[in-house]
Structure formats: C-alpha cells, structure tokens
Amino acid sequence: MQFSLGANLFFWPKTQVETFYQQAMTCEADIIYLGETVCSKRRELRIHDWLNLAKEIAKSGKQVVISTMTLLESAAEIQTLKKYCANGDFLIEANDLSAVQILHDYQLPFVAGPAINCYNLSTLKVLLKQGMFRWVMPVELSKDWLASLLSQAQQSSIRQQFECEVFSWGYLPLAYSARCFTARSENRAKDDCQYCCINYPQGRKMKSQEGEQVFTLNGIQTMSGDQYNLVNEVNNMQAIGVDVIRISADNNQAFDKLRQFKQQLASPQYFPLDKNTECNGYWYQIAGMAKVN
Numbered sequence: 001m002q003f004s005l006g007a008n009l010f011f012w013p014k015t016q017v018e019t020f021y022q023q024a025m026t027c028e029a030d031i032i033y034l035g036e037t038v039c040s041k042r043r044e045l046r047i048h049d050w051l052n053l054a055k056e057i058a059k060s061g062k063q064v065v066i067s068t069m070t071l072l073e074s075a076a077e078i079q080t081l082k083k084y085c086a087n088g089d090f091l092i093e094a095n096d097l098s099a100v101q102i103l104h105d106y107q108l109p110f111v112a113g114p115a116i117n118c119y120n121l122s123t124l125k126v127l128l129k130q131g132m133f134r135w136v137m138p139v140e141l142s143k144d145w146l147a148s149l150l151s152q153a154q155q156s157s158i159r160q161q162f163e164c165e166v167f168s169w170g171y172l173p174l175a176y177s178a179r180c181f182t183a184r185s186e187n188r189a190k191d192d193c194q195y196c197c198i199n200y201p202q203g204r205k206m207k208s209q210e211g212e213q214v215f216t217l218n219g220i221q222t223m224s225g226d227q228y229n230l231v232n233e234v235n236n237m238q239a240i241g242v243d244v245i246r247i248s249a250d251n252n253q254a255f256d257k258l259r260q261f262k263q264q265l266a267s268p269q270y271f272p273l274d275k276n277t278e279c280n281g282y283w284y285q286i287a288g289m290a291k292v293n
Contacts, residue, residue: 014045033067125158166246226289
C-alpha cells in the first residue's frame with residue numbers, strides 16, 4: 001500500500017506553498033499531487049512555477065502528479081489545461097472530463113480524480129479505455145460500495161488494470177459552482193474578488209442557524225465543515241484492495257497524519273475521532289457529518 005499527499009485545495013502565498021513542498025520532499029508520502037484545482041484566478045504560482053516545483057520534488061524520488069482544474073469556464077482555461085497535459089514529464093490527475101478527453105487524444109495515462117463522477121463498473125471501463133491507470137474514489141461513497149465495485153472489477157477481469165486511491169484525511173471537496181462563495185461573503189462580485197481567498201488559508205467556516213459548523217467555503221468550492229478522518233480504517237482499506245491512501249494537503253498537520261496513517265500498517269492502534277473537528281460518516285454510508293467511533 002502507498003500513501004499520497006493530495007493537492008493543496010486552498011489559496012496560499014507563493015512562499016508558503018514553496019515552504020510546504022520543501023517539507024513534502026522528506027515526508028512519508030510516496031506520491032505527491034500538486035497544482036491549482038479550484039480557481040484559475042489563483043495565480044500566486046503560474047504553470048512554469050508548478051512545473052519547476054514538480055521537477056524539484058521529483059528529485060526526492062517521489063512520484064509527482066499534476067492535478068487539473070475541476071470546473072473550466074473559459075477557452076483560456078482549456079488552453080492552460082492542454083499545456084499541463086502536454087508537459088512531457090509528469091503524470092496528470094484529471095478532475096473533469098475535458099482533461100480526460102485531452103489526455104486520451106494525447107495517448108497519455110492519467111489518474112481519474114475524485115471530482116470525476118465514477119460510481120459503477122461501466123464508468124470504470126470507459127475510463128480505462130480512455131487511459132486511466134489510477135482511480136480516486138468520489139469522496140461521498142462508502143466502504144461497502146467500494147468493496148462491491150472492486151469485487152465486480154475483479155470478476156470482470158479489469159481489477160489489475162488500475163490502482164484504487166481513497167481520500168482519507170482532510171476537508172472533503174463536496175461541490176463546485178460558477179459563483180464564488182468567499183467573494184460573496186465579503187460582498188464582492190466574483191470578477192472583483194480581489195483574491196480574498198488568500199485571507200482564509202483554511203477556508204471560511206459556515207455555520208447553520210443552530211450554530212453547527214456544516215461547511216467550509218473555499219472560493220467556488222464547498223468543503224466539509226469538519227476534516228474527514230479514516231485513520232482507523234487503514235487495515236480495512238488494505239483488506240478490500242485499496243492501493244493508495246490520500247492525505248489532503250490542508251496544512252502542515254498533513255505530514256503528521258501521513259506518519260500516523262502509515263504506522264497503522266505495522267502497529268495498528270485506535271484513535272478516537274475529535275467530535276468537534278472530525279467526521280467519517282460517508283465511509284459508513286450515513287450522513288457525511290456523522291462521527292463514528
């Protein structure tokens with residue numbers, strides 16, 4: 001089993017991003033994803049900056065994967081996507097079907113990211129024909145659903161054609177919109193957002209009328225209010241055939257989580273969930289906000 005560090009979903013200053021990935025070079029991850037997946041206006045790092053950073057990380061011996069945008073809204077974004085896909089050095093995580101099509105046209109293998117709506121065997125087969133070699137399960141699906149689908153893939157003799165990766169720690173990316181919720185929360189128009197996302201390095205918390213934290217606003221992305229945590233499921237995931245466990249690059253705590261998750265393979269122990277900041281409901285096919293200990 002391998003461990004990955006998912007792409008950072010928040011908007012940080014360039015120096016903070018570079019410092020974070022300097023640390024990532026010596027972390028427990030076997031695979032490192034990087035790149036902007038949420039909003040093309042987040043330009044602290046441009047395409048050449050991401051590719052140069054990828055080259056530096058690759059020197060550490062880790063597999064580097066460039067993650068693409070999940071919601072494309074202009075021709076310019078498509079052109080940037082094509083440049084990423086044709087970079088010539090690094091694998092690509094496709095986070096929407098336009099990236100899948102471009103990579104197929106270029107005859108390049110790809111990772112199908114969690115934003116790709118792949119819920120059944122038929123869709124897996126389509127993605128495999130397009131060139132997928134690793135599939136990241138959509139975050140809202142459960143252990144039982146995953147076990148069933150992997151079993152179906154085994155029976156159809158396609159299971160050995162792809163790796164399975166599960167998002168296992170961090171704020172869950174739940175939905176995307178053409179509107180920018182962070183800008184709206186500051187009474188700004190999306191076209192005049194003044195890049196206010198950078199003021200919220202962990203997103204902006206959203207509470208219900210009852211005072212319960214339900215979501216995290218991150219630009220056009222809606223995330224879970226609590227951090228998802230499957231640390232007690234590592235060995236179960238290995239048993240049902242998960243190949244890669246993903247830890248999201250939410251903050252520097254991700255490096256400690258990588259160590260903690262990896263240690264579960266050698267010496268499993270129980271870690272109670274923090275009821276104030278963590279959740280794991282989706283894994284058990286119940287409300288995502290739920291906390292199962």
